[in-house]
Structures are given as structure tokens and as C-alpha cells.
Amino acid sequence: MTTTAGAGILVRFMLRQERRGLPWWLIGSGLLVGYQSVGSQDLYGTPEALAKLRATMTGNAALLAMSGPERLLDTIGGEVVFEIFGFLAILVGLMNMFLVGRHTRTDEETGRGELIRSTRTGRHAPLVAALCVAGIADLAVAIVVFGAAAGTGLPVAGSVLLGAAAAGAGIAFAAMTAVAVQVFENPRSVYGAVGIAIGTAFVLRAAGDIGNPVWSWLSPIGWGQRTFPYAGDRWWPLVLPLAAGAVLVRVALILLDRRDFGDGLLPYRPGRATASWALRSPIGLGWRLQRGSIIGWTAGLLVLGIAYGSFADSVEEYVADNPEIAQYLPGGAAEVVNSYLALVILISALLAGASAVAGAMRARHEETSGRAEPVLATRVSRRAWLGGHVTVTLAGSAVAVAAAGLGHGLAYGIAISDPAQALRLAGVALVQLPAVWLLVAVAVLAIGWLPRAAASVAWTFVGYCAVVAMFADSFNLPDWSRQASPFVHLPQAPLDTVTAPPLLIMSALAAAVLTAGFAGLARRDFGY
Amino acid sequence: MTSAISLTGLVKTFGTTRALDELDLDVRTGEVHGFLGPNGSGKTTTIRVLLGLLRADAGTVRLLGGDPWADGVALRARLAYVPGDVTLWPAITGGEVIDLMARLRGGLDRRRRDDLLERFDLDPRKKASTYSKGNRQKVGLIAALTSDAELLLLDEPTSGLDPLMEAEFQRCIEEVKAEGRTVLLSSHILAEVEALCDRVSIIRLGRIVESGTLTELRHLTRTSISVETFRPLDGITGLTGIHDLTVDGRHAVFDVDTAHLDEAVRHLSGLGVRSLTSTPPTLEELFLRHYDGADKS
Ligand SMILES: Nc1ncnc2c1ncn2[C@@H]1O[C@H](COP(=O)(O)OP(=O)(O)OP(=O)(O)O)[C@@H](O)[C@H]1O
Ligand SMILES: [Mg+2]
Numbered sequence: 001m002t003t004t005a006g007a008g009i010l011v012r013f014m015l016r017q018e019r020r021g022l023p024w025w026l027i028g029s030g031l032l033v034g035y036q037s038v039g040s041q042d043l044y045g046t047p048e049a050l051a052k053l054r055a056t057m058t059g060n061a062a063l064l065a066m067s068g069p070e071r072l073l074d075t076i077g078g079e080v081v082f083e084i085f086g087f088l089a090i091l092v093g094l095m096n097m098f099l100v101g102r103h104t105r106t107d108e109e110t111g112r113g114e115l116i117r118s119t120r121t122g123r124h125a126p127l128v129a130a131l132c133v134a135g136i137a138d139l140a141v142a143i144v145v146f147g148a149a150a151g152t153g154l155p156v157a158g159s160v161l162l163g164a165a166a167a168g169a170g171i172a173f174a175a176m177t178a179v180a181v182q183v184f185e186n187p188r189s190v191y192g193a194v195g196i197a198i199g200t201a202f203v204l205r206a207a208g209d210i211g212n213p214v215w216s217w218l219s220p221i222g223w224g225q226r227t228f229p230y231a232g233d234r235w236w237p238l239v240l241p242l243a244a245g246a247v248l249v250r251v252a253l254i255l256l257d258r259r260d261f262g263d264g265l266l267p268y269r270p271g272r273a274t275a276s277w278a279l280r281s282p283i284g285l286g287w288r289l290q291r292g293s294i295i296g297w298t299a300g301l302l303v304l305g306i307a308y309g310s311f312a313d314s315v316e317e318y319v320a321d322n323p324e325i326a327q328y329l330p331g332g333a334a335e336v337v338n339s340y341l342a343l344v345i346l347i348s349a350l351l352a353g354a355s356a357v358a359g360a361m362r363a364r365h366e367e368t369s370g371r372a373e374p375v376l377a378t379r380v381s382r383r384a385w386l387g388g389h390v391t392v393t394l395a396g397s398a399v400a401v402a403a404a405g406l407g408h409g410l411a412y413g414i415a416i417s418d419p420a421q422a423l424r425l426a427g428v429a430l431v432q433l434p435a436v437w438l439l440v441a442v443a444v445l446a447i448g449w450l451p452r453a454a455a456s457v458a459w460t461f462v463g464y465c466a467v468v469a470m471f472a473d474s475f476n477l478p479d480w481s482r483q484a485s486p487f488v489h490l491p492q493a494p495l496d497t498v499t500a501p502p503l504l505i506m507s508a509l510a511a512a513v514l515t516a517g518f519a520g521l522a523r524r525d526f527g528y
Numbered sequence: 529m530t531s532a533i534s535l536t537g538l539v540k541t542f543g544t545t546r547a548l549d550e551l552d553l554d555v556r557t558g559e560v561h562g563f564l565g566p567n568g569s570g571k572t573t574t575i576r577v578l579l580g581l582l583r584a585d586a587g588t589v590r591l592l593g594g595d596p597w598a599d600g601v602a603l604r605a606r607l608a609y610v611p612g613d614v615t616l617w618p619a620i621t622g623g624e625v626i627d628l629m630a631r632l633r634g635g636l637d638r639r640r641r642d643d644l645l646e647r648f649d650l651d652p653r654k655k656a657s658t659y660s661k662g663n664r665q666k667v668g669l670i671a672a673l674t675s676d677a678e679l680l681l682l683d684e685p686t687s688g689l690d691p692l693m694e695a696e697f698q699r700c701i702e703e704v705k706a707e708g709r710t711v712l713l714s715s716h717i718l719a720e721v722e723a724l725c726d727r728v729s730i731i732r733l734g735r736i737v738e739s740g741t742l743t744e745l746r747h748l749t750r751t752s753i754s755v756e757t758f759r760p761l762d763g764i765t766g767l768t769g770i771h772d773l774t775v776d777g778r779h780a781v782f783d784v785d786t787a788h789l790d791e792a793v794r795h796l797s798g799l800g801v802r803s804l805t806s807t808p809p810t811l812e813e814l815f816l817r818h819y820d821g822a823d824k825s
Contacts, residue, residue, distance in 0.1 A: 109658075186658065188619075270653035271620075275627030285628065289617065370615045374668065377579050377609035377681075378632040381601045526581040528542075 006121030010129035014103050015136070022137055025095040026144045029088060029166070034148035036084040041153065043322060044079055052321040053079070056314055065206040066307050068225045069216070077154040077230025081162060086202055089169040089221040092141055093198045096134045096174035101190050103130040105181045108262050117261065124253055127178060131249060134174035142167035158230035165224035168241035172220035173198060175248035182255035185264035220244070282380055282388025289366075290359050290389070294396035297355040298403045301348055305407020308344040309425070312408070313415035315340045335495060341408060341425065342495040346487060348404035349432035350466050353439040356397035357458050360443040363389040364454050367447075367527060382521050390444055390514065397436050405429025428493040434506035435486035439465065441513035448520025451528065531590070532557045532679050532710040533578065538587035540573055540734075547573045549734035550587065555712055560705050562721040562728035563714040566819045570734040571714040572612065575683050578712075579609060592679060605634060608677040612684035612714070614668035616656030622667040623652025629671040637674055644670045647696050661688040673700055680704060680711045686720065698723055718811045730818045737818055742811070749809040749817065750783040753792070758800035767792055778802075 044050045054073045057064065064070065068085055072078035104127055107113035113126060142163035149159035173194065180193045201219040208216025209225075216222030223240045227233070259265055278284045311318075316336045319326050326336070363386055366372040375385055409425030443458035450457060468477070468485040482488050486506055491498045533555035540548040548570050555561040563571055576582045578591050580600035589595060594603045616625055623645075630636040645652055648666045656664065665688045672680060686697050694717070701724050704711060715721050721728060722742065729739040738745060750771065756779045764780060765773065769788030774781050784792045786809070796804070 270651075271624070271655050273621070273623040273652045275624040275631070279624060279628050280631040282632075288620065292619075370611065370613065371617060373579075373581065373611055374609060374614075374629060374671070375632060376581060377604055377607070378629060379601055379605040379634055380632050523583075525583060527576065 003122040003124040004128050005125060006119065007125040007129040007132070010103075010116065010121065010125055011132045011136075014129060014133045017103075018099065018133065018137075022095075022099075022140075025091070025137070026140055029091055029141050030144040030148040032084055032088055032091065033080070033145050033162075034152050037080045037149055037152040037154055040080050040083065041076055043324060044076060049322065050076060050079065056318050056321060064209045067209075068205075069209045069213075069228075071228060072225070072231050074231045077149070077158050078228065080149070080154065081225070081229050081231075085162075085165070085225050086205065086221055088145070088166050089224055090198055090202065092138070092166050092170040093173035093194075093201075093220075095137060095141075096170045097177045097191060097194045097198070099134045099137055100130045100174050100177040101181060101187055101194070103133065104178070105184070105190050106187045109186055114261070124256060127181070127252065127256060131174060131178060135171065138167040138170035138174070141170060155230055157233055161227055161233050161235065162229040164238055165227045165229060168238050169220045169224045171245045172223075172241040172248075175245040175252070178252035179248050179255065182252055182259060183265045185262075185266065189264075189266075282375070282384050283391055284388075285375070286388040286390075286392035289362060290392050290396060293355065293359065294392070294400065297352065298396075298400045301352060301400050301404035302407040304351070305344075305348060305404040305409075306411040307407075308348070309341075309408035309411030309413075310415060312337055312340055312344075312412040338495045341412070341428070342492040345405060345408060345425070345429050346432065346469050346492065348408075349401055349429065349436055349487070350462075350469055352397050352400040352404060353436040353465070354462050355400060356393050356436055356440045357443045357462050359393035359396060360390060360440045360447070361455055361458060362393075363444075364447050364451065367451070370527070373527060376526065382526065383518055386444070386447075386518060386521055390440065393440055394437055397440065398430070398433055401429050401433050401436060402426045425494075428498075431490060431493040431498055431503065432487065434503050434510060435465075435490050437510040438486040438506060438513065441510040441517065444517035445513050445520065446517070448517035448524070451524070530557045531555060532592060533561075533712060534588075534590040535574070535577075536588050538574070538577065538589060539585045540570075540577060540582060541585055547734055548577070548584075551731065551734060552736055553729055554739070555710060556727075557710055558705075558708050559726040560701060560711040560713060560724050562725035563712055563731065564716070564721060564728055564815060565731035569731045571731060572683055573734075574731070575609075575681050575712070575714065578681060580604065606677055607679040607681060608633070608672035608675045609681045610665075610668045610672045610683065610685040612687055614664045616659070616664055616667060618657035619655055621653055621655055622650060622659060622663070625656065625667055626652065626671045626674065630674050633675050633677070637676070641670070641674045644673055644700075647700075648693060662690060662693065665689060666693065669697065669700075673704075676709075678709055680709065680713075682711060683714045684716065685713070686715070686717060694720065718815060722811050730815070732818065745814055746809055747786045749814050750785050751789055751809065752781075752783050752807040753804065754781045754806075755779070755796055755804045756802040757796060758802055761799065763795065767795060 044053050050073065054070070057070060057073060066086070068082040070082075072082035104113075107116065107126065116126060117123075144163075145166050146159045146163035149162055150156050176197050177190065177194050180190045180197075184190045184193060201221045204219035205216045205222035205225060208214065208219070208222050213226075216226060217240075220241055223237045227235065227237050255265060279288055319336045319340075363372075366389070372385060376382060403426075405426040405428055406422055408429070409422035412425065413419050413421030439458075439462055442461050443454065446454035446457040465485045465487055468482045469487055486509075490502050490506060531554050533553060535551055535553040538548050538551040538553075539546070551570065551574065553563075553574065563574070565571055573582065577584055577589060578596055580596035580603070583597050589597070592603050592606055596603055616622070620628075626641060626645075627636055630641065648670055650663060650666045650670065654663075656667070659667065665685070669685055672682070672685075686694050689697060698720065701711060701713070705724075711724075713721070713725065725742070727739070727741050728745065729736050731737070738748065758778070761775055761778060761780050764770070764775070764782075767784075767788070768791070769785035770792065771783040771785075772781075
């Protein structure tokens with residue numbers, strides 16, 4: 001029996017398991033490319049528009065850091081790659097990470113793998129099969145990306161190269177996951193390590209695009225960008241992900257031979273034997289359960305804010321060059337920088353709102369999973385239990401919103417040499433906080449009174465607010481249809497002057513809705 | 529004697545399902561009360577009503593002298609609960625869960641906690657996602673047993689425990705009983721019920737169909753008799769409470785209702801007993817009769 005016996009059967013079995021999830025990754029990749037391609041051709045379709053864009057971008061380090069090497073801006077296709085490739089590579093990287101991780105380490109951890117290994121399959125078969133499945137998925141990504149790019153009118157040769165470059169990044173990250181799977185004993189650590197690797201790859205390519213290009217050559221994302229699809233079509237960098245993939249897979253197989261089934265090379269790190277001082281109350285529990293996502297979202301919004309903020313200074317120039325953009329900005333072209341900041345801060349607040357709603361819905365998940373039951377069998381009342389979760393959510397959303405504003409202010413402040421902008425824009429962002437809290441309050445109201453429909457109600461409301469905020473003008477939505485969005489009723493700082501009454505009324509409304517939600521929970525059956 | 533739990537005419541419906549159908553249950557202070565019944569008969573639902581998680585549609589609920597729906601928090605401070613399937617937070621260790629639950633209940637007795645960890649042989653440093661089913665159950669048990677609550681509500685607390693741990697659990701409940709505390713123990717493990725319970729109640733389709741001490745319940749069943757007599761077996765068919773009788777010359781095999789055992793034995797001894805074996809009903813027989821008997825009624 002060879003060490004890969006049975007891999008073929010496993011590949012078919014794994015593909016069957018993935019038939020629901022995989023299409024979404026492919027659709028996501030296709031949409032990302034297609035949407036960007038249509039949008040870019042719309043905005044920068046003419047050589048003059050493209051030349052103006054190049055002029056705006058040159059030397060804007062923050063923007064280059066979020067996008068790609070300037071050379072891509074030579075053609076419209078290249079512009080698409082410039083904007084999208086980093087994110088496409090992250091998406092494909094995550095897809096590969098989950099594909100390989102799920103069918104190797106997760107299976108081993110849950111014992112499903114034991115069932116498989118007890119049949120006539122070889123020691124290497126699950127890993128090899130998982131890598132084959134990842135390879136098949138990457139091929140599909142290449143085809144979908146090619147289709148989306150060529151289908152929206154970009155040159156065929158460049159589109160083939162773009163698809164291949166995306167698949168190349170995927171292969172490199174799949175092989176990295178294969179190694180991480182041997183090292184760590186539980187899937188969370190594997191995903192954490194590969195996630196850091198993907199993030200590092202993004203940062204390295206950013207460093208290469210701003211400064212010394214050598215950095216980009218250390219990054220699978222950089223390899224893909226530096227094939228320069230549509231802007232020179234350079235094929236040879238595709239060798240790099242293939243070579244790296246081969247080496248890493250070889251390493252993974254060697255490591256696999258050196259460890260026991262179910263173990264990692266790094267043993268699982270035991271946790272605390274006793275609870276810390278803070279884990280003693282419903283709020284302590286709420287913090288413990290939400291802190292990971294609160295810290296993550298706060299950091300993410302800070303970075304996003306820095307990215308948006310770094311663009312604020314050049315936005316004036318940019319809008320003068322691209323008058324069509326002005327229609328998306330509240331307040332039009334007149335107060336360009338302030339309208340721009342108002343829009344991006346609103347978007348950040350919506351993201352913070354979405355994360356806060358996810359935090360509030362955790363309470364519902366605690367209820368349906370049965371984890372809340374033993375807590376409520378102690379001296380903790382339902383009000384205190386929900387209060388613990390929601391307090392953490394509300395406070396966390398305040399921190400996240402402030403971080404987003406701070407990020408905008410830091411980057412904008414550096415650009416215009418005015419450090420005071422940091423605190424100013426943090427304050428400006430907090431103007432949106434009462435609306436964020438109202439989103440949370442509506443989720444709590446739904447948990448109290450419509451528990452089974454709570455997730456749909458809460459997320460529909462978030463989606464509605466997002467549509468109103470971002471598309472109401474471009475879709476020409478009638479005025480009345482926007483009125484249910486709390487964000488509409490708050491001043492759009494820093495464009496509008498801020499007055500206290502709308503903020504106080506919105507906060508009071510949120511408090512009233514929260515109270516109603518708590519009352520609903522107190523009177524209904526718990527757990528269903 | 530006072531009652532720790534007293535339910536009368538308790539009704540709970542879920543949509544069209546009548547999960548509890550005029551249930552009456554009485555658990556006396558200081559006893560270990562077995563709560564038995566087939567799957568889906570309403571044990572967990574009853575316990576959830578007692579915890580104030582579900583609101584009764586009709587009937588009265590008295591728990592430790594109060595109403596768990598109205599004065600829940602004050603009452604729950606005096607009880608501890610173990611669910612049948614302990615679900616834990618994946619990233620929090622067993623030790624942390626035990627401490628948290630104790631603190632939420634009002635205080636942590638660290639000596640007792642460490643003692644129980646040792647007795648149940650549980651590693652408190654593992655994240656819950658890496659515990660096996662049995663180890664998760666141990667976390668729930670230890671969290672409840674570290675408390676000095678007057679009332680323990682245990683819903684199939686030993687599902688998934690190995691025999692060694694099952695024995696340890698029984699020792700713990702003996703200690704709880706010796707301290708005069710009350711236990712409501714829902715269980716499918718008859719040996720556990722037989723070893724621990726002072727009284728049992730059997731629930732079927734949301735109703736209590738039998739309640740009493742095990743001895744009392746045994747009386748409601750039959751004893752198997754195999755007998756050989758000196759004189760011919762006259763008149764035996766005329767006895768009341770005799771079932772499944774087969775007579776072969778002077779040898780007879782039959783079941784007799786425990787209530788009529790005395791009468792039957794007197795009659796047999798009048799015929800001169802050469803040999804007699806009597807087999808008391810096993811607990812299994814007792815329960816199996818209740819578990820599927822009522823389907824026919
Ligand atoms: N939320 C609910 N919605 C609808 N029906 C329910 C709900 N909860 C319980 N039931 C029904 O109520 C009945 C009693 O269920 P319960 O969980 O109390 O049984 P049980 O005696 O604990 O069973 P087991 O021995 O399997 O644990 C079952 O018919 C069950 O399907
Ligand atoms: Mg049950």
C-alpha cells in the first residue's frame with residue numbers, strides 16, 4: 001500500500017463536501033474582478049482620465065500601500081489589477097487556507113479523520129487529497145477571474161495571466177497551510193498562523209510598492225502583481241508560487257512523517273487553570289466572549305480609517321480631475337474634503353454598526369446553543385445576563401467608531417501637518433454613535449420579541465441602512481424611503497454643524513428600544 | 529415533612545405539542561428523588577420550568593417555597609443545576625468555567641473545587657473545545673457540586689461518564705444526601721437510581737404515572753414463582769392475582785401480583801411445599817412496564 005492510496009476517492013469525497021461553500025468563493029472572486037473592471041472602465045475609460053489618475057496617485061504612499069505598483073496604471077486593465085489584486089489574493093488565500101485546513105487538521109481534531117484513516121487509505125492521502133482539491137479550486141478561480149475580466153471587455157491575454165496569477169497566490173497559500181497543519185494541533189492556531197502569513201504577504205508587497213521592490217519578491221501577492229497583467233504581461237514570475245508550493249508541500253510531507261496522528265509538532269498550549277479576576281460577572285463573561293472580535297474590529301477600522309484618511313488630502317485634486325465622483329459625495333464638489341470625510345466616516349460607522357449587531361446577536365446564539373442556560377440557573381437574572389452582553393457590545397462599538405475616526409484623523413493630519421485632526425475626527429466619528437447604538441437596540445428588541453426571526457430582522461435593518469447611506473443618491477431613492485435609517489437623522493459631520501438635540505433624541509430612542517427588548521426577553525420562554 | 533419541589537396540574541404546551549399534561553410532582557426536602565421516563569416524556573421541560581426558563585401555561589409551581597418564574601433570582605441562588613448535555617465556550621478552559629459559575633452563584637470554595645477536580649480526574653487547563661463529551665459533563669458536574677446549594681437539579685448528569693466516574697458521582701450524591709440537601713435526579717441509568725434514590729417518580733407523556741419509594745413501586749409489580757408440592761395442585765387457578773400459569777403435574781410456574789403474594793404462598797403451603805423459588809421483579813421489568821405499558825392505554 002502506498003502512502004497516498006485512496007487519495008483519489010478522498011478528492012471526490014471532499015469536493016462533494018465543498019459543493020455548497022466553494023461556489024460562493026468563486027462567485028465572490030468573479031464579482032470582485034467584474035465589478036472593479038466595469039467601474040474602472042466607466043471612470044477612467046479614456047487615456048486622459050487614466051493619465052490624470054496616474055498623476056494623482058504618484059507619490060501617494062498610503063494609496064499605493066493599499067493597492068499595487070504604479071506601473072500597472074499604464075493601461076485600464078492594469079488599473080483594475082492595481083485596485084483589486086491585493087484583495088483578490090487575500091480572498092483566494094483564505095479560500096485555500098480553509099479548504100486545506102478543514103480537510104486535514106479539523107478532520108483530525110474532530111475524529112472524522114480517524115474514520116478515514118481506519119480504511120485503506122495511506123498516511124499522506126488526506127493531505128495530498130486536500131491539496132488536490134485546493135488545486136482544483138484554484139484552477140476554477142483562474143477560469144472565473146479570466147471570465148470576469150475578459151467578459152467585461154479586458155484584453156484576453158492579460159486576463160489569462162490575471163487568472164493564473166490569482167491561482168498562483170492560492171497555490172502558495174495552500175502549501176503554507178499544509179505546513180501549518182503539521183505544526184499546530186488545533187485548527188484555530190492553523191488559521192491564525194496562515195492568516196498572519198497572508199497579512200504579512202500583503203504588508204511586504206505594500207513595502208515593495210512604496211519603497212524597495214525587493215520586499216515584493218518575498219510575497220506571493222507581490223509575485224502575482226509583478227506579472228503586470230495588461231501592462232506588459234510578464235509570465236515568468238508564475239514560476240515562483242509553483243516552486244515555493246512544491247518546496248512547502250515537500251516540507252509538509254516530511255513533517256507529517258514525523259508526527260503522530262492528531263498531534264502537532266507544537267503541542268497544544270494549555271490555558272488557565274483558574275479564572276482571572278475579571279471573569280466573575282455577566283459583563284466579565286460578555287467581555288471574554290466578545291473581546292476578540294471587538295479588538296479585531298477596532299484594529300481593522302483604525303487601519304481602514306488610516307487608508308481612507310490618507311486619501312482625504314488628494315481628494316480635492318482628484319475630484320477636480322474626475323467630476324463624476326462628486327455625485328457620490330454628500331454636499332457635492334463644494335466642500336470636497338469635508339464631504340469625503342463625512343462619507344467615509346459614515347461607511348466606517350456602518351461597519352462598526354455591523355460588528356456591533358454581530359456582537360449583540362451573540363447573546364441569541366448563547367441562548368440557542370444552551371450555553372446561557374447554566375448561567376441563568378445561578379443568581380444571574382435574564383436582565384443582567386443580556387445586560388452584560390449588550391453593555392460590552394455598546395462600549396465596544398464606541399471604541400471601534402472612535403478608532404475609525406482616529407485613523408482618519410491620523411492619516412489626514414499627517415498629510416496636512418495638523419496633528420489635532422486625530423482627536424477632531426475621532427470626535428466627528430462619535431457623532432454617528434447613537435445611530436450605531438440604535439442598530440444594536442433593534443437587534444435586542446428582536447431578540448426580546450421575535451427571537452426566531454431576530455437575526456433576519458437585525459441584519460435586514462443593517463442592510464437597509466447601508467443601502468440608504470451608500471446608494472440612495474445614485475439610485476435616486478425617494479426621500480421617504482430613507483427616513484427609517486437612523487444615520488439620516490444625524491448631522492453628517494464634519495460637513496454639517498453638529499448640534500446636540502439629534503444626538504440626544506437618537507440616544508434616548510436607542511435606550512427606549514433597548515428597554516423594550518429587555519422587557520420582551522423577561523416575559524418569554526427562554527431557549528427557543 | 530416540607531416539600532422542596534411541589535408541582536400540581538402543571539401544563540406546558542409548545543405549539544400543538546402538550547409537553548407537560550397536568551403533571552403533579554412532590555420532592556421532599558432532604559431526599560434524593562429519581563425522575564424517570566422515556567425520551568421526550570417531559571423531564572427536561574419540567575426542570576426548565578423549575579429553573580424559571582419556561583413559563584407554565586397552567587398549574588402551580590412551588591420551588592423552595594417560592595415561584596421560580598416570579599422570584600427566580602432569589603430562588604436560583606439556592607440551587608445548582610447540571611444540564612444533560614453540557615455545552616461550553618470553546619475558548620474558555622474547564623477551570624475557568626467552574627470558577628465563573630461558582631462566582632455567579634455567589635462564591636467559590638477553592639478547596640472543594642480542587643478536591644472535586646482530583647476526584648473526577650479532570651484537567652482544568654484544557655480549552656473546552658478539546659474536552660471529550662464525558663469531560664464536558666464533568667465540568668458541569670464539578671461546577672454544580674462545588675456549591676453548597678440546598679437543591680440540586682440534575683438532568684441526566686452522568687451521560688457519557690465512564691463507570692469509574694459514575695461511581696465517584698454516586699459517592700458525591702451520597703455525601704450531598706448526608707448533608708441533608710435535596711436532589712432531583714433525572715436519569716436513564718437504573719442502577720444509579722436504585723443506588724441513590726429514596727423515592728422515584730415516573731413520567732410518561734407529560735404526566736406522572738407512578739410515584740413512591742422503590743419498595744412501594746415493587747409492590748405494584750409481580751413476583752415470579754416456581755413451586756413443587758407434595759399434594760396435587762388443586763384450586764390454584766381460583767386464586768386472585770395469578771398470571772401466566774403453567775402446571776405440569778405437581779410443578780407449577782406462575783407470576784403473582786405482589787399484593788397477592790401472601791395469599792398464594794398460604795395456599796401453596798397448605799399443599800406442602802417440596803421446593804420453591806421466587807424471583808422478585810427487577811427494576812428493569814418495573815420500568816419497562818411503565819415505559820411501554822401506557823402506550824396501549
Ligand atoms: N421548544 C420546544 N418546541 C417544541 N416541542 C418541544 C420543545 N421542547 C420540548 N418539546 C417537546 O416536549 C416533549 C418533552 O421533551 P423533554 O425534552 O422535556 O423530554 P425529556 O423527558 O427530557 O426527554 P429525554 O429523555 O430524551 O431527555 C417532547 O415531545 C419534545 O419534543
Ligand atoms: Mg431531557
